Amino acid sequence: xxxxxxxxxxxxxxxxxxxxxxxxxxxxxxxxxxxxxxxxxxxxxxxxxxxxxxxxxxxxxxxxxxxxxxxxxxxxxxxxxxxxxxxxxxxxxxxxxxxxxxxxxxxxxxxxxxxxxxxxxxxxxxxxxxxxxxxxxxxxxxxxxxxxxxxxxxxxxxxxxxxxxxxxxxxxxxxxxxxxxxxxxxxxxxxxxxxxxxxxxxxxxxxxxxxxxxxxxxxxxxxxxxxxxxxxxxxxxxxxxxxxxxxxxxxxxxxxxxxxxxxxxxxxxxxxxxxxxx
Amino acid sequence: xxxxxxxxxxxxxxxxxxxxxxxxxxxxxxxxxxxxxxxxxxxxxxxxxxxxxxxxxxxxxxxxxxxxxxxxxxxxxxxxxxxxxxxxxxxxxxxxxxxxxxxxxxxxxxxxxxxxxxxxxxxxxxxxxxxxxxxxxxxxxxxxxxxxxxxxxxxxxxxxxxxxxxxxxxxxxxxxxxxxxxxxxxxxxxxxxxxxxxxxxxxxxxxxxxxxxxxxxxxxxxxxxxxxxxxxxxxxxxxxxxxxxxxxxxxxxxxxxx
Numbered sequence: 001x002x003x004x005x006x007x008x009x010x011x012x013x014x015x016x017x018x019x020x021x022x023x024x025x026x027x028x029x030x031x032x033x034x035x036x037x038x039x040x041x042x043x044x045x046x047x048x049x050x051x052x053x054x055x056x057x058x059x060x061x062x063x064x065x066x067x068x069x070x071x072x073x074x075x076x077x078x079x080x081x082x083x084x085x086x087x088x089x090x091x092x093x094x095x096x097x098x099x100x101x102x103x104x105x106x107x108x109x110x111x112x113x114x115x116x117x118x119x120x121x122x123x124x125x126x127x128x129x130x131x132x133x134x135x136x137x138x139x140x141x142x143x144x145x146x147x148x149x150x151x152x153x154x155x156x157x158x159x160x161x162x163x164x165x166x167x168x169x170x171x172x173x174x175x176x177x178x179x180x181x182x183x184x185x186x187x188x189x190x191x192x193x194x195x196x197x198x199x200x201x202x203x204x205x206x207x208x209x210x211x212x213x214x215x216x217x218x219x220x221x222x223x224x225x226x227x228x229x230x231x232x233x234x235x236x237x238x239x240x241x242x243x244x245x246x247x248x249x250x251x252x253x254x255x256x257x258x259x260x261x262x263x264x265x266x267x268x269x270x271x272x273x274x275x276x277x278x
Numbered sequence: 279x280x281x282x283x284x285x286x287x288x289x290x291x292x293x294x295x296x297x298x299x300x301x302x303x304x305x306x307x308x309x310x311x312x313x314x315x316x317x318x319x320x321x322x323x324x325x326x327x328x329x330x331x332x333x334x335x336x337x338x339x340x341x342x343x344x345x346x347x348x349x350x351x352x353x354x355x356x357x358x359x360x361x362x363x364x365x366x367x368x369x370x371x372x373x374x375x376x377x378x379x380x381x382x383x384x385x386x387x388x389x390x391x392x393x394x395x396x397x398x399x400x401x402x403x404x405x406x407x408x409x410x411x412x413x414x415x416x417x418x419x420x421x422x423x424x425x426x427x428x429x430x431x432x433x434x435x436x437x438x439x440x441x442x443x444x445x446x447x448x449x450x451x452x453x454x455x456x457x458x459x460x461x462x463x464x465x466x467x468x469x470x471x472x473x474x475x476x477x478x479x480x481x482x483x484x485x486x487x488x489x490x491x492x493x494x495x496x497x498x499x500x501x502x503x504x505x506x507x508x509x510x511x512x513x514x515x516x517x518x519x520x521x522x523x524x525x526x527x528x529x530x531x532x533x534x535x536x
Binding site: 182185186187188189190192193195199200201204205208 | 399
């Protein structure tokens with residue numbers, strides 16, 4: 001038996017001499033492809049920085065102005081701390097509602113935009129829809145809702161929700177697409193329906209990634225909610241703009257410090273949760 | 279339905295499969311019967327058509343021509359709706375176990391009942407009777423103490439036994455095991471294969487198991503079928519066969535890719 005199954009003498013494939021020498025060299029010269037790629041990257045960067053008027057010298061000269069601005073921010077004045085906290089809570093609440101609604105809608109959209117779940121004729125319209133939403137700047141979406149439902153946090157929440165579908169919906173869809181094929185095959189093999197395959201084969205495997213992306217969405221929404229106020233869509237943004245326009249730098253810096261504290265706490269907490277679940 | 283057809287759970291006549299009209303046949307005229315209660319080992323080198331045969335029996339590969347009867351169904355004339363029904367009656371075991379890693383062992387076994395699960399199951403609820411049965415099956419494969427653990431935390435051998443319990447949960451009329459021990463160590467390979475053989479006897483269903491290790495086939499089957507280049511080259515009772523008789527299955531003339 002052993003004789004029978006022993007490997008037979010065969011002509012083993014050979015490595016050609018040039019490749020062998022290249023592979024044996026301790027120091028390898030980058031290949032032409034790498035050199036060309038590097039050259040293109042450098043040209044692209046120089047072209048872009050000229051077009052965008054990027055200038056190190058100007059940055060150096062401006063540093064003193066920036067220092068002056070920063071100095072004006074100090075000391076922060078805390079007399080309106082109550083207002084700041086109220087507005088930050090409103091901002092946080094907007095982010096929470098926007099994230100929950102956004103995540104739920106994104107999940108529904110993601111089913112349509114995952115190639116291993118949706119048929120082609122559903123997949124493409126959903127992907128295009130998401131691309132269109134993603135290419136709209138958040139402030140434009142916010143302005144749209146401000147004109148629809150008036151000034152205030154409600155418009156901000158709607159803007160965040162819709163914005164989420166563009167950003168997180170696509171990532172959700174990709175998380176579902178990247179699920180291991182094995183469990184899906186097994187579910188097909190027991191005669192499961194499409195709904196059951198999603199429920200048992202796809203969602204449990206994608207769950208950690210979906211949760212992780214939802215937390216990232218929340219972090220982003222908290223930061224985003226501080227800006228939406230610029231167009232009157234609620235949150236601390238409006239107060240920020242007002243303080244800037246009124247040259248109320250003490251108040252401005254107090255707000256910025258509070259935002260930094262809030263965002264840092266949320267980022268850290270969400271990082272801990274994400275580490276736990278993946 | 280005649281008794282003959284009923285005992286002959288799977289019956290293939292001149293089965294041919296190819297994935298596109300321009301490609302050669304992957305299965306080229308296979309005749310095969312699987313009888314209730316027997317364990318049939320399917321031997322063959324990589325690319326001999328073992329996996330394609332399993333896939334053709336479960337509707338994952340297209341049958342180009344020939345006859346294929348499985349548990350009373352004509353596999354060549356299946357309506358799309360029937361496909362799920364047929365699959366629900368075939369217990370499949372895979373090389374990579376294909377469990378859902380983040381679900382509990384018990385839930386994994388319960389997914390074997392999904393075809394018959396009602397709309398209540400949207401919430402992931404399985405009946406108490408099903409749960410009892412799943413626990414019994416886990417006990418039978420010797421892994422009931424892990425019922426509440428996540429499937430991914432189990433060793434390969436344990437996962438494969440959970441997969442066998444899942445297949446049994448389907449109350450299958452046939453079990454197809456495609457390289458079920460290829461990722462397991464020798465001792466666990468013997469455990470899993472003798473489990474499959476005893477299931478075939480106890481349940482009175484045929485078990486078709488593809489293998490590439492000859493001694494395992496000789497130790498754990500009632501019959502051996504040797505495939506080469508998509509055709510059966512050796513077929514007989516295991517007790518009548520030895521390594522020499524099975525030589526044609528493997529490539530002794532050196533014309534196959536290494």
